[in-house]
Amino acid sequence: MSRLPRLRSSSPDRNHINSDAGPSLPSRMAASGSLKRKAIMEEDEETLDQPRKVAAVGPIRPSRPLQPSRTAANVTTTRGVATKPLTRPRAPTLTQSRGMSAPPTSLKPQSKPTAPVRTAPGRVVSGSRPAAGRAGADDKRFNELQSQLTSIEEARAADAARLAADMEAERNKVAELQNNHLALSRELATAKSQELNQRRELVHASDEIENLKKKHSREVMDLEMDIKKRDREIREVTEDLRICRSDLDRERETVSTLKKTISHQSTSHLTLTTQNHALEAQSTALHSQIDVYASTVSELTLKLEAAQKHIEDLKRDAMDGELVRRKLHNMVQELKGNIRVFCRVRPILPSDIVTYSGALSTSGSSSSLSEGSIDQEKAKGELQANLAFPDTRDHKEIVIASSSSSATGQERKEVYNFGFDRVFEPESTQAEVFEEISQLAQSCTDGYNVCIFAYGQTGSGKSFTMEGGVSETNAGMIPRAVEQVFRVASEMKSRGWEYKLEGQFLEIYNETINDLLGKGEFDKKKHEIKHDSKTGSTRVTDIEVVTLTSPSQVRSLLAIAQSRRSVAATMMNERSSRSHSVFTLRISGVNVGIAGCPGTGERCEGSLNLVDLAGSERLNVSFANGTDKERVRETQSINKSLSALGDVIAALGEKGEKGGDKHIPYRNSKLTYLLQNSLSGNSKTLMVLNLSPLAAHLQESLTSLRFATKVNNTTIGTAKKQSRTS
Numbered sequence: 001m002s003r004l005p006r007l008r009s010s011s012p013d014r015n016h017i018n019s020d021a022g023p024s025l026p027s028r029m030a031a032s033g034s035l036k037r038k039a040i041m042e043e044d045e046e047t048l049d050q051p052r053k054v055a056a057v058g059p060i061r062p063s064r065p066l067q068p069s070r071t072a073a074n075v076t077t078t079r080g081v082a083t084k085p086l087t088r089p090r091a092p093t094l095t096q097s098r099g100m101s102a103p104p105t106s107l108k109p110q111s112k113p114t115a116p117v118r119t120a121p122g123r124v125v126s127g128s129r130p131a132a133g134r135a136g137a138d139d140k141r142f143n144e145l146q147s148q149l150t151s152i153e154e155a156r157a158a159d160a161a162r163l164a165a166d167m168e169a170e171r172n173k174v175a176e177l178q179n180n181h182l183a184l185s186r187e188l189a190t191a192k193s194q195e196l197n198q199r200r201e202l203v204h205a206s207d208e209i210e211n212l213k214k215k216h217s218r219e220v221m222d223l224e225m226d227i228k229k230r231d232r233e234i235r236e237v238t239e240d241l242r243i244c245r246s247d248l249d250r251e252r253e254t255v256s257t258l259k260k261t262i263s264h265q266s267t268s269h270l271t272l273t274t275q276n277h278a279l280e281a282q283s284t285a286l287h288s289q290i291d292v293y294a295s296t297v298s299e300l301t302l303k304l305e306a307a308q309k310h311i312e313d314l315k316r317d318a319m320d321g322e323l324v325r326r327k328l329h330n331m332v333q334e335l336k337g338n339i340r341v342f343c344r345v346r347p348i349l350p351s352d353i354v355t356y357s358g359a360l361s362t363s364g365s366s367s368s369l370s371e372g373s374i375d376q377e378k379a380k381g382e383l384q385a386n387l388a389f390p391d392t393r394d395h396k397e398i399v400i401a402s403s404s405s406s407a408t409g410q411e412r413k414e415v416y417n418f419g420f421d422r423v424f425e426p427e428s429t430q431a432e433v434f435e436e437i438s439q440l441a442q443s444c445t446d447g448y449n450v451c452i453f454a455y456g457q458t459g460s461g462k463s464f465t466m467e468g469g470v471s472e473t474n475a476g477m478i479p480r481a482v483e484q485v486f487r488v489a490s491e492m493k494s495r496g497w498e499y500k501l502e503g504q505f506l507e508i509y510n511e512t513i514n515d516l517l518g519k520g521e522f523d524k525k526k527h528e529i530k531h532d533s534k535t536g537s538t539r540v541t542d543i544e545v546v547t548l549t550s551p552s553q554v555r556s557l558l559a560i561a562q563s564r565r566s567v568a569a570t571m572m573n574e575r576s577s578r579s580h581s582v583f584t585l586r587i588s589g590v591n592v593g594i595a596g597c598p599g600t601g602e603r604c605e606g607s608l609n610l611v612d613l614a615g616s617e618r619l620n621v622s623f624a625n626g627t628d629k630e631r632v633r634e635t636q637s638i639n640k641s642l643s644a645l646g647d648v649i650a651a652l653g654e655k656g657e658k659g660g661d662k663h664i665p666y667r668n669s670k671l672t673y674l675l676q677n678s679l680s681g682n683s684k685t686l687m688v689l690n691l692s693p694l695a696a697h698l699q700e701s702l703t704s705l706r707f708a709t710k711v712n713n714t715t716i717g718t719a720k721k722q723s724r725t726s
């Protein structure tokens with residue numbers, strides 16, 4: 001049996017297959033860059049290395065079928081690999097012809113028997129026997145051989161025929177196999193191309209799977225996020241639901257409440273409907289009444305219009321009346337005298353009893369003199385000067401009696417009688433004093449300059465009169481005047497006037513001005529007095545001018561001034577006694593009118609100067625030894641300014657009497673220069689003479705009384721005052 005040569009596929013062929021399958025494969029691998037795909041490709045290659053059923057067919061050359069005519073010896077593979085030759089059919093074994101190893105190719109009679117016949121390579125038929133002896137045997141033998149040969153030939157022919165038939169059969173088989181092979185090759189090619197396609201599809205599928213995986217992971221992430229979002233939403237919705245439920249519960253409660261209310265209201269509604277019907281009936285009745293009233297109203301409206309017109313006329317009359325009142329008030333003040341003098345005697349104080357206990361004839365220590373006790377009253381009687389107030393109706397007189405010893409030793413009694421515009425006894429209250437002063441405060445709001453002095457020796461009650469004590473009843477002239485001005489300003493609003501109030505507070509110490517309301521260091525700033533001749537106003541440079549909004553504010557300003565003065569005081573020197581203090585309240589008003597009645601635009605500017613003068617005692621009384629130079633200087637300065645004040649008032653009096661261009665020595669002191677505009681012209685001046693009730697101060701009191709009388713006899717303007725002196 002011949003076998004088909006086994007054709008193995010070599011690695012180049014595999015490469016060929018691979019190259020057929022894959023010129024695009026590596027590039028795809030490179031393009032994808034995917035390790036996984038590479039692994040798949042390696043796996044593919046390994047799969048290709050596996051032995052296959054079709055590999056025995058040989059390399060894929062479908063276009064070259066096997067050649068049936070090629071002998072086994074000549075058969076080689078296309079790659080030069082030798083294949084086994086087809087097996088030659090074996091001839092029947094010849095037992096007689098041992099030397100013949102192979103049959104002759106053709107059977108021909110030999111013409112030269114001597115010649116060795118080479119039947120087969122290496123074998124030679126020998127012809128060395130003698131031809132004669134052996135001719136018959138040879139012929140016989142030859143014949144035998146010939147017959148044998150013939151039979152061999154025949155056998156051989158038969159074998160050849162059989163062989164040819166076998167060959168033919170083999171060829172047929174080969175052809176069939178080749179056909180099969182071709183068919184299989186085609187199938188293989190088809191299968192390979194399918195495989196390639198499948199591989200491509202596989203790669204595509206891998207890519208797609210990869211993409212799908214990515215997409216899937218993205219989708220999974222999206223889904224997870226979505227789930228989280230949904231979870232959040234669910235939580236929110238749950239929270240909303242919870243809130244909604246609670247809202248719903250509340251709403252349910254509200255609804256039930258409302259239902260109850262509705263049921264109540266429907267009941268009320270029914271009641272109201274009934275009432276409404278009743279009211280409608282009433283309304284109809286009222287409508288008819290309204291008609292009656294409407295006619296009445298129209299009548300009243302006419303009357304009201306007439307009344308309003310009348311009111312406006314009255315308002316106009318009132319404003320005109322206000323002008324008349326001002327004029328009359330001023331005339332009254334002028335008639336009273338533009339310089340007036342009040343005298344006020346303070347009561348004896350417990351401190352006086354302590355101070356002058358040595359002078360008491362009655363025994364007993366000062367500590368035993370409790371207030372209101374008989375001893376104290378007795379002591380007061382002893383200490384008190386002989387003062388009398390005979391004018392019990394008009395309170396205009398004060399009489400002082402004194403006794404002195406003459407050179408001959410005779411006791412001489414003297415009586416001094418003084419008359420003033422008003423004399424206040426020790427029991428007089430602050431309110432009573434102010435009642436007389438309040439008219440001057442009124443003049444101030446009418447646009448006049450007013451000046452009120454408190455004059456007297458140290459401890460006579462000047463500060464008490466001007467500033468007063470802490471309590472309401474003890475409030476002095478300054479807070480009361482301010483309060484009055486505020487009250488008048490607010491009352492005047494109804495008459496069409498609007499006021500602005502400003503205040504300043506200064507002291508004159510040793511002819512130097514100090515700002516008691518200033519914020520800087522006390523006693524350091526230099527201030528100058530400036531007069532405006534056109535407006536008649538006076539201004540002090542660098543002085544703190546405070547806009548006043550309420551009386552309480554003025555009280556706190558007084559406290560500030562007091563504290564600044566206390567800082568400047570020394571143990572030896574009570575500042576308030578040694579300096580003049582001047583509180584100035586400036587009032588500016590404009591007539592803006594009232595509703596329905598336009599203002600006249602009239603303006604007025606007035607000022608109220610409340611002056612607490614320094615102690616008026618004489619130098620030799622205060623400082624008998626006169627060693628303290630500073631205090632001597634203070635006293636000289638005080639005396640100078642007080643005498644300058646007296647000179648100015650006297651000059652004004654002379655001018656009033658005689659007229660003409662009498663020189664008024666305002667510039668002789670800071671005090672008179674400061675008060676220049678408040679002492680002259682249309683100004684009104686009041687001097688409050690404060691007296692000590694003590695007998696010990698009698699001489700000082702008499703000096704003060706004489707000075708005050710001099711002032712009281714002075715006339716400024718039209719009115720002239722009379723006075724009586726002893």
Ligand SMILES: Nc1ncnc2c1ncn2[C@@H]1O[C@H](COP(=O)(O)OP(=O)(O)OP(=O)(O)O)[C@@H](O)[C@H]1O
Nearest residue numbers: 346347457458459460461462463464465576577615
């Ligand atoms: N009318 C009065 N009623 C009750 N106490 C008075 C009266 N007048 C003065 N005093 C008291 O007398 C004392 C001395 O008064 P005040 O300080 O006012 O005198 P002064 O003249 O201002 O003295 P100085 O010149 O030292 O300032 C104070 O304690 C005061 O309270």
